[in-house]
Amino acid sequence: MAVAGCGSHAARILDRDGATVTEADALVEVEWTRTLDDTSTARVVIHPQGDCCERLGQVRSWRHRLVIYRDGEPVWEGPVVQVEWGYGQVEIFASDITAWLARRVPHTSMTFTNADLTEIAEALIEDGFAPDDPGHTVSIVGPARVRGSRTYTKDVGQTLDHLQDLAETGIDFTAVGSTIVLLPEDWSASIGRLTEADMPEGLIVAEDGASLATRWVVAGDDEGDVLGTAGGADAYYGLLERYLEQTSIPDDASATTAAEAKLRTSRQVPVFIDTQNVTLSPQAAVNVPDLVPGWCLDITTTLTCRTVTQRLKIVGVKVSEDGGSGDDPGSESVQVQVAALSETVG
Numbered sequence: 001m002a003v004a005g006c007g008s009h010a011a012r013i014l015d016r017d018g019a020t021v022t023e024a025d026a027l028v029e030v031e032w033t034r035t036l037d038d039t040s041t042a043r044v045v046i047h048p049q050g051d052c053c054e055r056l057g058q059v060r061s062w063r064h065r066l067v068i069y070r071d072g073e074p075v076w077e078g079p080v081v082q083v084e085w086g087y088g089q090v091e092i093f094a095s096d097i098t099a100w101l102a103r104r105v106p107h108t109s110m111t112f113t114n115a116d117l118t119e120i121a122e123a124l125i126e127d128g129f130a131p132d133d134p135g136h137t138v139s140i141v142g143p144a145r146v147r148g149s150r151t152y153t154k155d156v157g158q159t160l161d162h163l164q165d166l167a168e169t170g171i172d173f174t175a176v177g178s179t180i181v182l183l184p185e186d187w188s189a190s191i192g193r194l195t196e197a198d199m200p201e202g203l204i205v206a207e208d209g210a211s212l213a214t215r216w217v218v219a220g221d222d223e224g225d226v227l228g229t230a231g232g233a234d235a236y237y238g239l240l241e242r243y244l245e246q247t248s249i250p251d252d253a254s255a256t257t258a259a260e261a262k263l264r265t266s267r268q269v270p271v272f273i274d275t276q277n278v279t280l281s282p283q284a285a286v287n288v289p290d291l292v293p294g295w296c297l298d299i300t301t302t303l304t305c306r307t308v309t310q311r312l313k314i315v316g317v318k319v320s321e322d323g324g325s326g327d328d329p330g331s332e333s334v335q336v337q338v339a340a341l342s343e344t345v346g
Contacts, residue, residue: 026052116147124159218255
């Protein structure tokens with residue numbers, strides 16, 4: 001059975017051509033994250049030894065990539081976006097591969113008619129990287145089963161913004177290493193089960209009314225020429241309406257499909273288990289590299305006034321390790337953020 005364990009990290013800096021610039025031979029702090037529908041980040045602090053200092057002095061933003069390993073397995077990589085050289089240490093900040101898409105625009109005008117949203121997302125990504133590919137792959141876990149039409153104009157808008165608009169209406173994406181994973185928004189495959197024993201610092205069962213909506217209005221523009229709606233007054237909650245504008249949606253049918261997708265993910269009872277500030281026990285029955293946003297955990301809590309056994313979607317992961325000081329040997333911390341699905345499991 002897999003367990004979280006107490007991992008040990010290593011890191012290296014790679015050039016655009018794949019050559020190693022330097023190994024982080026004295027890594028004293030490391031932190032890496034994974035994020036759903038957004039760009040994740042990482043940070044390392046290195047105390048250079050020998051000629052490592054000279055090599056670290058050559059590290060440049062966007063030219064070089066940071067790669068992080070946990071127990072010898074690659075868990076994170078992306079372009080360096082900031083470097084700080086201090087006395088006796090170098091601190092490097094990086095963002096995952098989607099950061100390049102935040103610096104790209106559509107290179108051709110594209111029109112999609114009644115296409116699955118994962119197909120549109122893949123085309124946006126491939127177009128974004130086409131003129132200058134840092135080395136990427138796209139993995140489609142499954143079709144979104146949400147279809148629609150979209151229009152994109154050459155040189156208009158950032159590619160990542162267009163991808164995040166799609167993530168508002170029926171898909172999810174996340175970066176794992178050099179791979180961008182696309183998956184349906186209702187993906188509910190579980191990678192493990194946790195209880196209070198796996199979160200010894202405690203947890204909070206919360207009800208978040210901000211996530212609830214019983215009717216959605218999606219517009220293709222602010223003039224109301226393209227408009228779609230879904231839902232209405234709920235017998236229990238009453239009427240809670242939300243409005244979303246996406247200029248890439250060209251017709252009413254696609255706007256309606258987008259509204260229906262938004263409704264599916266927001267009309268559920270807004271109960272979630274807050275583990276954002278809780279560190280998993282090393283004995284927790286999960287494999288840390290498998291904690292990928294978009295997948296789920298089954299979490300059971302019986303120690304609060306509200307007993308819940310619920311399948312929750314991973315939306316964020318944060319792993320950090322410090323080398324300690326003095327008599328403190330340092331330690332690893334693994335934190336997971338989860339959000340509610342419409343599905344409840346026993």
